Amino acid sequence: MKHKLKFSLMNSSWGVSFISAAMAIFIGLLFGFIILLISNSREAVPGFFAILQGGFADGAKGIGDMLYNAIPIILTGLSVGFAFKTGLFNIGASGQFTMGAFVAIFIGIKWTFLPGHLHWIVALTGALIAGALWGLLPGILKAYYNVHEVISSIMMNYIGMYLVNILIVKNIHDKIKNQSLPVAKTAIIPKAGLDKIFETNNMNIGILIAILAVIVIYIILSKTTLGYELKACGLSPTASKYAGINAKNKIILSMLIAGALSGLGGGLLYLAGSGKYLQVVDILAPQGFAGISVALLGMSNPIGILFAGLFIAHLTVGGVNIQLYSFAPEVIDIIISAIIYCGAFSLLFKNIILKINKRSSRQEASK
Amino acid sequence: MEYVIEMNHITKEFGDFKAVDDVTFKVKKGEIHALLGENGAGKSTLMSILFGLYQAENGDISINEKPVKINNPNDANDLGIGMVHQHFKLVHNFTVLESIVLGKETTKNGFLKMEEARNKINKLSEQYKLKIDPDARISDITVGMQQRVEILKMLYRDNDILIFDEPTAVLTQQEIDELMKIMKDMTEEGKSIVFITHKLNEIKAAANRCSVLRKGKYIGTVDVSVTSKEEMSEMMVGRKISFVINKDECTSEEPVLKVQSLTITNKETKKDKVNNVSFNVNKGEILCIAGIDGNGQSELVQGITGLLPLTSGKILLNNEDVTKSSIRQKCIAGFAHIPEDRQKYGLVLDYSLKENAVLQTYYEPKFQKNGFIKFDAVKEYAKKLIDEFDIRSSQGEDSVVRGMSGGNQQKLIVAREIDRDPDIIIAVQPTRGLDVGAIEYIHKQLIAQRCTGKAVLLVSFDLDEVMNVSDRILVMYEGEIVGDLNPKETTVQELGLYMSGTKRSVYNEA
Structure with missing residues (x-):
């Protein structure tokens, strides 16, 4: 009986998944530590602790920074994870994110005729719609012309990036800094006192909106007929066809929602009033690709994605801090990659855990 | 008495599950020994142990009265044990000759020397009346011929103990009869045969003795000539099974499903997989589409249910045109579909x-x-x-x-x-791979539905099922309906002639 209790965590499938994810993280961190050792062995230990401490190094402000970093990647993570549940790989989160960011900034600068308390809401909604449209097109191409969504959404990433560069230069260009102009104060997301609690100007109700998005997606996926249909299409396209589910519809809808989430992420980041501007550069938004990592680490589960986003943001803040020990912040990217890489082995870890379970239960039986 | 195979107290576990539990299995020289059991009874596991694919946890094996240890299929081969698997292991673009010698090629200085092999194969082929053309390509010959290639592979390797794993599943009745004869000829030449099956008719027709397994346990060995089918099935299942399905007449003349001149063309090959097929399924009727796998039955059903687009033709349910309806609309209108591939579609x-x-x-x-x-x-x-x-x-x-x-x-x-x-149930191979108990259950369900006034369209490759369950039989051959038969008036042999395309009684008007 005692024995059973001891292994109850390892016996439940949820527990096994959790442990295998923890093992992936542990091995990823270990790998990062080795990198630190190689590049500067003297500072490796304090540097590594800075990473582990991450957002917790700086008290409330650190946590605030962590949450601020988490918002966009939770949303792009949701975007990728949601599409993945429908069997689609939305690699276009980056373009959708950029389009959302641009429309949010554009409305934030130009539509000053809107009443103050509505301005930021309209700007965010614009971001949502822009992202949705950017996801819609690959969805339609996939559903009706069988164009693979990976190819079309990669193309959409580049189209989005260059288009936004052109549009910024034409409409809202700050020529001196080669970036977008600052948005009107009314377009900035309300802080609702969160900036005081976390002692950082970056904090606003964006984190609450992100959590709301997580809850909404969770409900859609697990409680609604739409979620049932979307998941069926993802798990077995043939069986859902047999069941009479209109797969074309579902593919388009799934990409539309995925795009909206990424677009919202873009809006939330650039309307935060944190002094961040859209740069006119030929670089795809990295938040879109971070979203892939977050979705993978969170196993496409909305709740998992929330924590994966927070965790990666935590490491990112740690990555900024290790510059004190003269490490390049890119080390964090390597650690995150290593964790994701180990995450791919989670099945292997699962099997190892199951084998250990079996062996111990057999020993028990032979006693 | 001389035993060629002696497997004593064999136990094989997979985790906590005992697939084979203390089974003793002995085969005499020169006999056909049937190994009978339901799916999951441990037949294949036991034979895989004999063939060296698995290692037993307990028990010992003797071949020709010498204790042996069989670690892999090569060991088994060296002991003269050969196996014809349920799914053939042939290279499709090889010729028959190449397939047979594969792995045991006759060479000289690193070059193939096929003449020797060819002579040996021709001799064997004649000896056992296998009628095989050594230069035909595997992809061009029938499934029955492919099986003979597998048999020749064993003979070419001078195997004396031959294991057949459910060899009749893919054959027509004529081919089955011929296989039985070949098996008997081989035992006369001194070979010993293990014949894995769950078909009692075939055991009756071919085997000398029969060992029965149930849930991994050895139940007993009987002499086939003095044991009835009922007794053997009771040993296999553990309870009495009725073979005769009681059916009251309840067929009416009122058509539920009408299929009119249905044609389905394969997009890639441009071949008509279903060619101008028309039929009605009436209320209270089980209409069975018989035929060998791959003659357009799957496409026909997928066309009717909406999984495949139609090239031409019409489908009516209760006199309403549902040709253009979506799968969902058909579902609501009264279609039910038990699909062929339950894991992929169902x-x-x-x-x-x-x-x-x-x-x-x-x-x-x-x-x-x-x-x-x-x-x-x-x-x-x-x-x-x-x-x-x-x-x-x-x-x-x-x-x-x-x-x-x-x-x-x-x-x-x-x-x-x-x-x-639903109003119509379309069932494709609903009992494939199931054990006797489940088959009996599903047949009863289908018949019960028919008696409540529903129509059933049943596609089956299993002739026993076709004969037992249906009210009317249509035979499909190369995409066309070639026969319209009454199960009470026809025989399995006659069905086989239709299925192989030798006989035809229904012609397309077009």
Whole structure:
């Protein structure tokens, strides 16, 4: 009986998944530590602790920074994870994110005729719609012309990036800094006192909106007929066809929602009033690709994605801090990659855990 | 008496599961020894141990009265043991000759020397009347011929102990009769044969003795000539099974499903997989489409149910044209479909039992409100199906379907489709791979549906099923209906002639 209790965590499938994810993280961190050792062995230990401490190094402000970093990647993570549940790989989160960011900034600068308390809401909604449209097109191409969504959404990433560069230069260009102009104060997301609690100007109700998005997606996926249909299409396209589910519809809808989430992420980041501007550069938004990592680490589960986003943001803040020990912040990217890489082995870890379970239960039986 | 195979007290475990539990199995020289049991009884596991694919935890094996240790199939081969697998292991673009010598090529200085092999194969082929052309390509010859190639492979390697794993599953009746004769000829030449099957007719026709396994345990060995089929099936299942299915007449003249000049063209090959097929299925009738696998039956059903686009033709349900209806509309109109590939089409394997129970009905008001699924109602419904249709699984309605046995997966589909109260049930191979108990159950369900005034369209490759269950038989050959037969007036042999394209009584008007 005692024995059973001891292994109850390892016996439940949820527990096994959790442990295998923890093992992936542990091995990823270990790998990062080795990198630190190689590049500067003297500072490796304090540097590594800075990473582990991450957002917790700086008290409330650190946590605030962590949450601020988490918002966009939770949303792009949701975007990728949601599409993945429908069997689609939305690699276009980056373009959708950029389009959302641009429309949010554009409305934030130009539509000053809107009443103050509505301005930021309209700007965010614009971001949502822009992202949705950017996801819609690959969805339609996939559903009706069988164009693979990976190819079309990669193309959409580049189209989005260059288009936004052109549009910024034409409409809202700050020529001196080669970036977008600052948005009107009314377009900035309300802080609702969160900036005081976390002692950082970056904090606003964006984190609450992100959590709301997580809850909404969770409900859609697990409680609604739409979620049932979307998941069926993802798990077995043939069986859902047999069941009479209109797969074309579902593919388009799934990409539309995925795009909206990424677009919202873009809006939330650039309307935060944190002094961040859209740069006119030929670089795809990295938040879109971070979203892939977050979705993978969170196993496409909305709740998992929330924590994966927070965790990666935590490491990112740690990555900024290790510059004190003269490490390049890119080390964090390597650690995150290593964790994701180990995450791919989670099945292997699962099997190892199951084998250990079996062996111990057999020993028990032979006693 | 001389035993060629002696397997004593063999036990094989997979985890906690004992696939073979203390089984003793002995084969005499020169006999055909049938190994009978349901799916999962341990027949294949036992033979895999003999063939060196698995190692037994307990027990010992003697071949020709010498104790041996068989670690891999090469050891088995050296001891003269050969196996014809259920799914042939042939290279499709090789010739017959190349396939047979593969792995045991006759060479000189690193170059193939085929003449020697060819002579040997021709001699063997003549000796056992296998009638094989050594230069034909595997892809061009029939399944029956491919099986003979597998047999020749064993003979070419001078195997004296031949294991046949369910060899008749893919053959027509004529081919089965010929195989039986070949097997008998081989025993006369001093070979010993183990014949794995769950078909009692074939055991009666060919075997000398029969050993029965049930749930991994050895039940007994009987002399086939003095044991009835009923006795053997009771040993196999553990209870009495009725072979005769009681059917009351309840066929009417009222057509439920009308299929008119249906043609389906394969997009890539431009060949007509279904060519101008017309038929009616009447109320209270089980219409069976018989034929050898690959003659257009699958495409016909997929066309009718909407999974494949039609090239031309019409489909009417209760005199309403549903040719252009979507799958969902057909579902609502009264179609039920038990698909050929239950794992690919019939179920979302990673969904739970309860989620699969509402695969076509989740959107109905009883299971959803404002787009939210009523999980309580779904759960209750799944429980009802589990009770009524005796679906067994480890965690009831929450079991993930992937982990359920094939028989219970199929029961779930049958339960779901019948419970939707359709007008026509289209069932393709509904009993494939199931054990006798489950087959009996599904047949009873289909017949019960027919008696409540529903129509059933049954596609089957299993002639026993065709003969026992149907009210009318259509035979399909190369995409066309070639025969319209009454099961009471025809024989399995006659059906075989139609299925192989030798005979034809229905002609296309076009």
